[in-house]
Amino acid sequence: MSGRTISDKIIDAHTVEGADEVHRLVRVDAVLGHDATIALLADEFDVRGLEIWDPDRVILTNDHFSPPSTVERADISNRFLRFARTRKITNLLVDRGICHQLLVEHPLCVPGALIVGADSHTVMGGGLGACATGMGSTDVLFTLATGTTWLRVPPTIRVVFEGTLPDDCSGRDIVLELLRRFGESGARYRSLELVDESTGRICQDDRFAIANMAVEIGAKFGVFRPDEVTVEYCRRRDGVTPAGLVESDMDAAYERTVRMDLTGLTPRVAKPWSPANVVALKDLERVELSVAFLGSCSSARLSDLAAAAEVLRGKRVHPDVRFVVIPASMPQFQEALRAGHIATLMDAGAIINHPSCGPCGGIDKGVLGADDVCVSTSNRNFRGRMGHWDSRTYLASARSVARAATLGYLGGEE
Amino acid sequence: MISGVAWVFGDDLNTDVIHPPEYFSLDPERVRQGLFAKYDSTMVSRLRKGDVLVAGRNFGCGSSRETSIRSLLLNGVGAVIAVDFARIFFRSATNNGLPCLTFADPADLARVPNGGRVSVLPDQGLLSTIDGRHIPLEPPGRFVRRIWAAGGLLGLLPAR
Numbered sequence: 001m002s003g004r005t006i007s008d009k010i011i012d013a014h015t016v017e018g019a020d021e022v023h024r025l026v027r028v029d030a031v032l033g034h035d036a037t038i039a040l041l042a043d044e045f046d047v048r049g050l051e052i053w054d055p056d057r058v059i060l061t062n063d064h065f066s067p068p069s070t071v072e073r074a075d076i077s078n079r080f081l082r083f084a085r086t087r088k089i090t091n092l093l094v095d096r097g098i099c100h101q102l103l104v105e106h107p108l109c110v111p112g113a114l115i116v117g118a119d120s121h122t123v124m125g126g127g128l129g130a131c132a133t134g135m136g137s138t139d140v141l142f143t144l145a146t147g148t149t150w151l152r153v154p155p156t157i158r159v160v161f162e163g164t165l166p167d168d169c170s171g172r173d174i175v176l177e178l179l180r181r182f183g184e185s186g187a188r189y190r191s192l193e194l195v196d197e198s199t200g201r202i203c204q205d206d207r208f209a210i211a212n213m214a215v216e217i218g219a220k221f222g223v224f225r226p227d228e229v230t231v232e233y234c235r236r237r238d239g240v241t242p243a244g245l246v247e248s249d250m251d252a253a254y255e256r257t258v259r260m261d262l263t264g265l266t267p268r269v270a271k272p273w274s275p276a277n278v279v280a281l282k283d284l285e286r287v288e289l290s291v292a293f294l295g296s297c298s299s300a301r302l303s304d305l306a307a308a309a310e311v312l313r314g315k316r317v318h319p320d321v322r323f324v325v326i327p328a329s330m331p332q333f334q335e336a337l338r339a340g341h342i343a344t345l346m347d348a349g350a351i352i353n354h355p356s357c358g359p360c361g362g363i364d365k366g367v368l369g370a371d372d373v374c375v376s377t378s379n380r381n382f383r384g385r386m387g388h389w390d391s392r393t394y395l396a397s398a399r400s401v402a403r404a405a406t407l408g409y410l411g412g413e414e
Numbered sequence: 415m416i417s418g419v420a421w422v423f424g425d426d427l428n429t430d431v432i433h434p435p436e437y438f439s440l441d442p443e444r445v446r447q448g449l450f451a452k453y454d455s456t457m458v459s460r461l462r463k464g465d466v467l468v469a470g471r472n473f474g475c476g477s478s479r480e481t482s483i484r485s486l487l488l489n490g491v492g493a494v495i496a497v498d499f500a501r502i503f504f505r506s507a508t509n510n511g512l513p514c515l516t517f518a519d520p521a522d523l524a525r526v527p528n529g530g531r532v533s534v535l536p537d538q539g540l541l542s543t544i545d546g547r548h549i550p551l552e553p554p555g556r557f558v559r560r561i562w563a564a565g566g567l568l569g570l571l572p573a574r
Contacts, residue, residue, distance in 0.1 A: 023557045036438060040480055044568070076440060120478040120502055136480040136506030138567055145571060150557070184426045185472035189501050218472060220501055274426065361477070362435040382430040382476060389434075389452040 003249025005156035007191035007221050010131040010246055014114045022152050028057075030108040031143050032117030032132075034099045035062035035080040041118075041137040042083040045144065052087045053147035060084045061093040061102050066356040069364055097329025097355035100124040100297035103132070104208060105331055107238045111226040112246040116143050120215045121297050121379065127204065127211035128234065129226035129246065131191070134215065154191045154220045155255040158248075163263030164199045170307065171206025172299060172377060172397035175213040176268035177260065180278035188218030190255065193248060195225045198262050204233045205303040212298045213379050216275045269375075269410065270395035273383040281400060286412025291374040292317075292405035293386075294398050295326030295353075296360040299377030302335050304398035308350075309341035311402035317349035318408030324366045325350045326358040350405070362386050368393070375404045415533050416492035416513070418464030420543075421457075422528035427469055428476035429503065433485050435477075445481050446488035463490030466534055466541075468526045470496065473514075474503025483510050493534045495541055495551060497523055508558055509567035515539060518550040525549055536562075 004012070014026040038060060052058060062081065068074035084092040093102050100121045103109050111129030115122065118140040125132025135149070143149045159178065192214050196202050202210070207224050214222020224230065226245040234242040267281040294300055294308055305327060317323045325345055327333035333355050336342050342352060359366035360378040368374055368387030374394070376386070381393035394410055404410040437448025450457045467473075467486070473496040474482070483506045486494070493513040497520040507514045513536040517523060526532065531544040539553035554562070564570050 022555075037479065039440060048568070048571070050571075072439065072441075079440065118478065120476065134478045134502055136478050136483065136502060136509065138480060138509040139505055142509075142567055142571060184475055185498070185500070188472060188498065218475065218500060362430070363438060380428075380430065380476060382428045384434050384452045385430040 002253040003251040005191065005248045005252045005254065006129070006193050006223050006225065006246050007131050007154060007156055010112055010114055011151060011153055013112070016148055024151050024153060025148050026114060026151050027148050028116050028143055029113040030115045031058045031140060032099055032103050032115065032119070032122055033058070033060045033140060034064055034119055035066070035077050036064040037118035037137050037140065038083060039076045039080045041141040042079055045083070045141055050145040052089065052144055055088050056090045057108065058089050058144065059091040059093065059099070059103055059106055059108065060089050061096060061099045063098045064357050064361060064363060066095050066354065095354070097327070097332070098297045098357055100212065101301070101328040101332065104128060105237065105329060110234060110242045111230055112244050116140065116149050121212050123214045123219065123222045124208050124212040124297060126214065126221050126223040127208040129224055129230055131221045131223055133220050152189070154189055156191045156193050157187055158193045158195060158254045158257040160195045160257060160259045161198045161202060161262055162259060163261040165202060165262045166265055168267060168399065169265045170397045170399060171202060171209030173265055173268045174202070174206065174262065175210040176270055176278045176395065177265060179213065179216055179270065179276040180268065181258070182217045182276070184216065184274060184276045185218040187214065190219050191221040191223060192217070192219045193223055193225065196227060196229070201229050203303060204229055205301040208301065209298055213275065216379060267397060267400050269400065270381055272381055272392045272394065275380055275395055281396065281411060282413070284411030287373060287394065287410045289321050289375055289404055289409055290372045291368060292321055292323040292401050293359060293366060293374055293376040293378065294401050295324065295358045296378035297328060298379040299398050300326060300328040301332050304377065305332070305336040305341045305345070306339065307399040308402035309344040311399055312348035312350070312406060313344050315348055315406045317405045320408050321405050323350040323405040324353060324358065326353045327355045329355050359386050375401050375410050377401050415535055416464050416466060417533040418462055418466055418492055418531070420466050420468050420526050420528060420530055420532045422526060423467065423469040425470035426472045426475055429474055429479060429482040430476055432474065433479070433482035438479060438481050442484070442488055445485050448481070449485040449489050458489060461489045461491065464492040465490065466492055466532055467494045468496070468523065469494070470523060471498055473499050475500035478502045478506070480506050483507050483512060487512055493536060495534065508561055511562060511566045513562070515551040515554065518552055522549045
């Protein structure tokens with residue numbers, strides 16, 4: 001019998017019972033939810049007279065409508081808050097930022113954990129070596145009530161990062177390159193096991209960006225092999241060294257292994273209307289822009305805000321461009337404030353909104369009109385995703401977005 | 415048996431197109447109106463109970479917002495047949511009793527006429543066209559049948 005991958009081991013360690021050869025009932029270590037998708041299940045949960053299996057293991061945060069911009073969304077937000085408060089959810093984080101960022105800032109998200117969330121980008125917990133995955137509201141209702149969920153044990157594709165990440169590239173460029181290679185369904189139903197063997201080590205913020213978009217490749221998990229970067233992050237966050245780092249066996253059975261040499265990487269961009277429609281930025285023909293967005297759970301962490309500030313220092317945002325910056329969470333925002341990055345961005349003409357999802361899902365401030373052409377650090381550029389059906393969104397890194405915001409266009413540079 | 419008109423789509427049809435985010439709501443009528451609202455604004459008025467969506471690869475990729483599933487059900491869509499499904503969509507549809515089945519032979523996608531009448535027998539894994547073509551589907555697994563039989567995932571909640 002061959003060895004086990006990281007996700008094999010994490011699922012085995014959480015298995016309550018096996019329904020058949022593929023399906024398992026597993027217990028979870030944490031559940032994540034937000035205003036929109038928890039509001040969808042609240043009435044059903046109440047009508048059935050259910051109770052939260054463990055209120056200490058639930059993290060709920062309002063991020064889609066924070067603060068609400070319409071009366072209907074205010075009502076949805078209040079429905080969510082009433083649910084969370086009557087259920088005495090310990091980790092109810094009100095107006096603190098995007099749920100996925102708050103998850104990785106929370107001690108429940110540790111290497112080896114199994115986490116379910118009511119949003120597809122829950123996979124970002126994999127940046128810390130957790131098996132974290134998104135599900136719909138009905139699944140999450142079941143998990144909130146029982147502390148368990150049904151899973152299929154996924155085959156694993158191993159991705160090994162080698163070489164040295166160039167200074168003008170970040171995790172966003174790495175994951176866009178993965179999307180170019182894999183396509184939108186290249187890791188469908190798979191666990192992506194992400195192994196960092198690069199010389200400089202991919203920083204933790206960039207790992208989050210990569211794990212976050214594993215779902216855009218169709219993956220169930222995007223789990224980094226925990227290493228010294230993981231340990232250092234958890235130690236700083238929790239004050240203790242994380243226990244029980246789960247690694248794959250030497251003879252683990254992978255469906256396949258993909259090696260990616262970072263040394264030759266150049267900034268990437270995804271053209272409308274697919275996150276897998278990726279080209280090298282230098283090969284993109286010039287596109288005039290009206291909006292630049294630095295935000296979403298795929299970016300807008302301290303290192304992204306720092307990279308944008310570095311680009312914008314002493315420069316001005318192009319007068320035809322609205323540059324919207326939304327830090328991923330309050331802690332990221334506050335750290336960026338202390339470091340002076342926010343002042344630099346504002347001096348250059350960027351506008352800063354409260355930490356939240358913003359226009360990423362097309363439902364909050366900053367949405368696009370019919371004529372808008374946007375360059376964004378968000379994770380999806382599906383048609384109509386950020387606003388009007390005719391609007392167009394290009395995905396890129398924080399550095400590329402900031403640079404384009406000053407130029408007024410994307411691509412077309414020699 | 416599910417019987418209606420086949421609406422045929424391509425690959426990678428994402429949930430933002432299936433149900434645009436601005437139609438996210440707790441109001442069922444608003445959710446119902448949002449189905450493919452930007453893709454084809456006439457579709458909601460033309461859909462009939464029992465109609466079947468037929469698609470290529472990776473149907474339902476993207477957001478986990480279950481309003482996309484609710485809208486399909488509120489508009490009477492009887493089943494979705496695809497080459498394969500994105501995993502969150504497949505789970506959520508199955509959890510809500512909307513049958514999602516895949517072609518036994520992906521090449522059969524081309525044999526389903528867009529706009530033609532079809533019938534689907536989910537338990538047997540069979541799609542039939544009005545002109546007598548019988549197209550085999552992967553029969554649902556034991557686990558999926560169990561959820562269907564329980565009337566959806568919440569039927570499997572342990573009795574209190």
